[in-house]
Amino acid sequence: MSKLSEDQSNEIEEARSNVSSTLRAVSPGMEEILYRSMPVLDHGFVRVVDYMGNDGAVVQAARVSYGQGTRQVSEDRALIHYLLRHWHTTPFEMAEIKLHVKMPIFVARQWIRHRMASVNEYSARYSVLDREFYIPRPEHLAAQSTSNKQGRGEVVGPQEADRVLRLLVEDAERNYDHYLEMLNSKEDGTRVDDARTGLARELARMNLSLNYYTQWYWKTDLHNLMNFLRLRADLHAQYEIRVYAETILDVMKRWVPITHEAFVEHRLEAATFSGEALKALRRLLAGEKLEQSDTRMPKREWEEFRAKLGIA
Amino acid sequence: MSKLSEDQSNEIEEARSNVSSTLRAVSPGMEEILYRSMPVLDHGFVRVVDYMGNDGAVVQAARVSYGQGTRQVSEDRALIHYLLRHWHTTPFEMAEIKLHVKMPIFVARQWIRHRMASVNEYSARYSVLDREFYIPRPEHLAAQSTSNKQGRGEVVGPQEADRVLRLLVEDAERNYDHYLEMLNSKEDGTRVDDARTGLARELARMNLSLNYYTQWYWKTDLHNLMNFLRLRADLHAQYEIRVYAETILDVMKRWVPITHEAFVEHRLEAATFSGEALKALRRLLAGEKLEQSDTRMPKREWEEFRAKLGIA
Amino acid sequence: MSKLSEDQSNEIEEARSNVSSTLRAVSPGMEEILYRSMPVLDHGFVRVVDYMGNDGAVVQAARVSYGQGTRQVSEDRALIHYLLRHWHTTPFEMAEIKLHVKMPIFVARQWIRHRMASVNEYSARYSVLDREFYIPRPEHLAAQSTSNKQGRGEVVGPQEADRVLRLLVEDAERNYDHYLEMLNSKEDGTRVDDARTGLARELARMNLSLNYYTQWYWKTDLHNLMNFLRLRADLHAQYEIRVYAETILDVMKRWVPITHEAFVEHRLEAATFSGEALKALRRLLAGEKLEQSDTRMPKREWEEFRAKLGIA
Amino acid sequence: MSKLSEDQSNEIEEARSNVSSTLRAVSPGMEEILYRSMPVLDHGFVRVVDYMGNDGAVVQAARVSYGQGTRQVSEDRALIHYLLRHWHTTPFEMAEIKLHVKMPIFVARQWIRHRMASVNEYSARYSVLDREFYIPRPEHLAAQSTSNKQGRGEVVGPQEADRVLRLLVEDAERNYDHYLEMLNSKEDGTRVDDARTGLARELARMNLSLNYYTQWYWKTDLHNLMNFLRLRADLHAQYEIRVYAETILDVMKRWVPITHEAFVEHRLEAATFSGEALKALRRLLAGEKLEQSDTRMPKREWEEFRAKLGIA
Structure with a gap:
């Protein structure tokens, strides 16, 4: 398990002891975990260092409103589902998250490919790395x-x-x-x-x-966070980055519960069908029996097609 | 002067009446003005809708620290000046600001050229615009x-x-x-x-x-905000966008006073000299008298060179 | 119809008369139309000013190859379809296009929202605009x-x-x-x-x-071009920008015919089904009869669902 | 020295044997080296795989012209110097370069921090890496x-x-x-x-x-290439990435000789003086003798100030 040094733990608890008043939108679920270390792999962690906005920030921006922009929860929920279903992206850019992450270098190398984020990495030119490897x-x-x-x-x-x-x-x-x-x-x-x-x-x-550990501050917006999670919480992602994505998916659920629900529904559990797949689907619905050779889908797409539909 | 409708003012005051507790870093100067409308031109305004981080966020990220990362004010100040002087950019990406801006369309058209920002604009496909023009x-x-x-x-x-x-x-x-x-x-x-x-x-x-007014939510990080301000608070910027930049420069001073001071020192009041200009400078310091024809600078650069040095 | 001045036509024909030798990959379909003006709306146009790469650039980058990277056409085609079906994006960033576009300002305002592009616009601060409006x-x-x-x-x-x-x-x-x-x-x-x-x-x-016309140079890569086309060649896009997107879709077909085919198949003619929609789909395939109230889809998604499947 | 396999050399020479006609702008200096491997470090290399535009592309975009946009060489040169001196960036985004680079992983980790570029890296999930280390x-x-x-x-x-x-x-x-x-x-x-x-x-x-070698295709525009070179061809950059930057600086000189000249003059050999440094400069020009304590510059800035001016 990942162990923080006593100094680090003290720094964290000191940060948690500073309660301030703010007029800004707050996410109660995030306040509970702020600064605390969530262990991942044998020495890694994810810590939420800061955040801006909550589900309300999405509807506020979509409505270009003067106040919080939120109305009835059911209306906000319907709007957020609508936005995600129709691939609207900019309202989700209006909420921001900042994480402190410790991970093996080979995981960091995959992570950094997501360019729409800000990064400050611990510098091994400037400091000596610890004896910590995955x-x-x-x-x-x-x-x-x-x-x-x-x-x-x-x-x-x-x-x-x-x-x-x-x-x-x-x-x-x-x-x-x-x-x-x-x-x-x-x-x-x-x-x-x-x-x-x-x-x-x-x-x-x-x-x-x-496999040596590095660490960085990583900041991105909710839209780009979802892009990251869609790729990295996927079963095709390497296990060692997927566990980070799954931890962050839990963070997202605390932070923006409605957007999280819509994200699961319209991205994680959704499936896309190509033009040829749609034709096959219509024929199946009309009662036809189909083999791959009856369609223009290549073998691999055909298998993916059946998997999406749960056809044995 | 820009007048908000009674509904809009009520929305704003209601938002300001929601005081919450937070463990996040707070900028006292920003809390004072949050949501309030700062008038610009005849019907425009700038409103701070949200922010993330303060001067501490810059040093925290630069140090990849476990807590707030701040030390003595004098050390933090020296670090921020150092970072700006040496063109370090990523620590300044770690603080974020969200504004609601109302401005003439021709101003919006210059503003949108800054791509490293998120925008939700009031849609004239969806709603009828007001009878408000500059x-x-x-x-x-x-x-x-x-x-x-x-x-x-x-x-x-x-x-x-x-x-x-x-x-x-x-x-x-x-x-x-x-x-x-x-x-x-x-x-x-x-x-x-x-x-x-x-x-x-x-x-x-x-x-x-x-000259009709439009409005949008605009969100960017401190680094890109400074890029915007360096270009748009400049005397060569069109007056009508410059007054927005100047208003935002005041917001920046409230938000991140140390970074603001360093930004004025190392960007707004700074000057860059080309290789040829540096050669001329050294000759001047050695006591030579120079005309443009004694250098390889074209006429316009020569005039800019003299202006930077305050030489009549 | 859009009329170029004699000077402009001469400039274009002079540019077309400069034939050079190159070792770079060439797209024959693009050479035929290079520099020429394709009219759009009453005074607008699209002109291809330059391009880099062709379908081969996509497979070359995907394979990180030393030469052209292309093999048999059938293998290249299968690879490009695979990449698009699985949302791989970076190989498509390896081909680039530069257009000169003339369009009404309200179209330009929608267009500029696509941030992953480079733009040089004709400046009305610097020059007088022509008496041309849509x-x-x-x-x-x-x-x-x-x-x-x-x-x-x-x-x-x-x-x-x-x-x-x-x-x-x-x-x-x-x-x-x-x-x-x-x-x-x-x-x-x-x-x-x-x-x-x-x-x-x-x-x-x-x-x-x-409705006054403006013009700009606009450069983007094939991946971001497809993002633009997916949104702007869509039936929900405003007619006046859609005609530009359709013209560029024809350009894309000349430039990268295999990628164009795969793009139509896996994006333009494709449809995405949410988790709830997939459940409904499986029930329909199992022979159930369904009304909206039998599912958890909201009314609008239910209608979209039926439209995708061509169910009356 | 970096040795390509016979297969790789053959692939490269085959690519070089395909001469095509094109109406596009050509850079003669680039055609000479296209595809060929320029060795860097003990096993690394840089290869130009493709390019778009030349110096003319910069002036063409700045002028939003219908043809090549170039006039007299002296006018084009003056315009390019002006653009760089005044920090105009968008015209330089209109030329594009694609490189194939082989470098140690720790170099790749610095390189990838430049986000405004497209990358396809050789995948060690998919293939076995060679026994090649720096x-x-x-x-x-x-x-x-x-x-x-x-x-x-x-x-x-x-x-x-x-x-x-x-x-x-x-x-x-x-x-x-x-x-x-x-x-x-x-x-x-x-x-x-x-x-x-x-x-x-x-x-x-x-x-x-x-220190194991990896390789990738890397594509960026001329503006972002100059940002990369300004940081990585600098004496403060780590030697092992600087030698790549220096090789690419030579490539840039072949590709866009005028922009290269202006870049050296206005970036590589230029220096920026802060507000306080400018005040000190004016006092020096007025004949005053100054120590650090006579100014408000911190010690380190004072030393940098003297170094820029070549004052012992």
């Missing part, structure tokens, strides 16, 4: 999928798992030992050898492996 | 500049001003009369002629002129 | 829709049409006359009265109405 | 700077360098051996043990260190 739990050590070139298949056997875990731990530890050695630094930050200055941090870091 | 005050009726192809020169004489103002008012009023006529609508929204449905709003609006 | 053809003079608050309904009767057209033409002409008068300028650009300097262009322009 | 040359093995917390100081001594290089090579080789072992793969891609499927590629890759 080691999967045995049940997540999956073999290469045989059907999907970029996915996972079955979990590997216990013997193979042991071997993999041993290699991962040994290499990560050794690489860190040598990182410190190049820096001429002991674990506590003091020098090993006063005669050496040690290699520049920006160089020594290259010896660390991609 | 008429400059006589002292702002400037002639075309003779030296600057896109600027203003001297104020025109009183007779010419009268003529211009009469034309602007008459045409705007007539265009609005005809807008309503095409819509088959009276001023109060009721129909003129029950036998007619009236032209679609999305068509009728094309008869309105560019 | 007047709809009678068959496009639609009444306000009674069912859709932002749409059009039936075409208005001939008498009402005459009245509307007369108002639009008269107001546009008068506003332009007064624009010139304020500028102290005759139609040919010479002064009316040597004693007056004339109002600054940046001020006088505010007297023009929103 | 090892600095001894003369680049610098110690941590004592004055700059994120910079390099003196080169380390030969003994320390030997030790560092040995650790870097041994760890990288061992990590790769274990990467293959987890994948159950030999160097040639065949299986080690038919009874094992091997760990999923998306998991095994986490054992590789940050």
